[in-house]
Amino acid sequence: MNGNGETRLESTFSLRAGLVVRFVDRCTMKPPVRDIPQVELEGYPQRAIRKADEGLVLLLKAPRGPVRLHIRSSIYLPETMELDLSAAQDECPTVTVPLTPSPAYPAGAGVTVLRASIRDKDHRPLAGARLRVRPIDEVCMSARLVEDAAKGRDYVKVTGRPGLYEGFPYFFYHKDAKKQELCRIMRLHPEDRGASLANPLAFAQTRGTVLFPEFVVFSNERGEAAVFLPSFRVRCFSVRMEVSLNSLNFVQEVNVEEGAAQFLGNIVLSN
Structure with a gap:
């Protein structure tokens, strides 16, 4: 990820379907390192493929239309996002999700x-x-x-x-x-x-x-x-x-x- 929050996914995932979720820790402004959240696409149960070092999660089955994304974590606040993938031009579009630390977040010095x-x-x-x-x-x-x-x-x-x-x-x-x-x-x-x-x-x-x-x-x-x-x-x-x-x-x-x-x-x- 560069300073503008952009990631080149071609070298990360070779699969060309579904949805890529990219997480950014709002405290460090970097990918989360201690906890990659659980991701659920409502109505489409599936196993997520994770690339923890870059804070990326790949969902293989994502319909091209309105969807609801649920995010859960032990150290970040839960998040629910309404997305509309009907206009997505990429076969595997990317959505960036900022993670907000909860009171349980292990903040260092x-x-x-x-x-x-x-x-x-x-x-x-x-x-x-x-x-x-x-x-x-x-x-x-x-x-x-x-x-x-x-x-x-x-x-x-x-x-x-x-x-x-x-x-x-x-x-x-x-x-x-x-x-x-x-x-x-x-x-x-x-x-x-x-x-x-x-x-x-x-x-x-x-x-x-x-x-x-x-x-x-x-x-x-x-x-x-x-x-x-x-x-x-x-x-x-x-x-x-x-x-x-x-x-x-x-x-x-x-x-x-x-x-x-x-x-x-x-x-x-x-x-």
């Missing part, structure tokens, strides 16, 4: 992690609370739009492409908060600095709009939540953290020290 305990008003653990974290300092941006993009467009042109990865979600930061949105990059096009989006833009985005990575995790049955961040190659930066469950919501800006583990204490969600 030098890993940036934010941990918190989510509680209700009576200080009981809350399971299923969603934590959304994204950097707010431009030094941490992944890319910037180099031209205006109209509402409904599913292809944008960007600068700073080495910071983008296929399959990853990115937050389009707009001065008007109502026009901010989250989009998943499906394919990068190095020939014209383009990027295909999973869904059309809900709002018009202007030249210069900054794209930030966004990280979403959920608290477990003990109320524990952990957000593992990749290296942004800066000593300190700030993030916006939003914790929500049903109608309850909590927002806070957090100063982060890269390479350190920070415990944010108990976060209480109450009316």
Whole structure:
């Protein structure tokens, strides 16, 4: 895999059918090394062929149409993806799946992690609370739009492409908060600095709009939540953290020290 998140599969698999799933660890930005997730294509039970050193899994039977992909792991959060392979031009298309570490992730020294305990008003653990974290300092941006993009467009042109990865979600930061949105990059096009989006833009985005990575995790049955961040190659930066469950919501800006583990204490969600 190169810095743009691209992999040459011709030398990896000689089979020309099915679906290739490529995993990228969102903390290391590399293939997972300790645990290759279990992959299930709903309605098509089969044995997966793994190439662990490259984080690749081959499913031999994949219909050309809408499918649902289930991903399970002991150290990453579960993931379910809706795919439509009806327009796939390759006989063995590739889908990139970013893996989000769970609280059980075996983080080593030098890993940036934010941990918190989510509680209700009576200080009981809350399971299923969603934590959304994204950097707010431009030094941490992944890319910037180099031209205006109209509402409904599913292809944008960007600068700073080495910071983008296929399959990853990115937050389009707009001065008007109502026009901010989250989009998943499906394919990068190095020939014209383009990027295909999973869904059309809900709002018009202007030249210069900054794209930030966004990280979403959920608290477990003990109320524990952990957000593992990749290296942004800066000593300190700030993030916006939003914790929500049903109608309850909590927002806070957090100063982060890269390479350190920070415990944010108990976060209480109450009316």
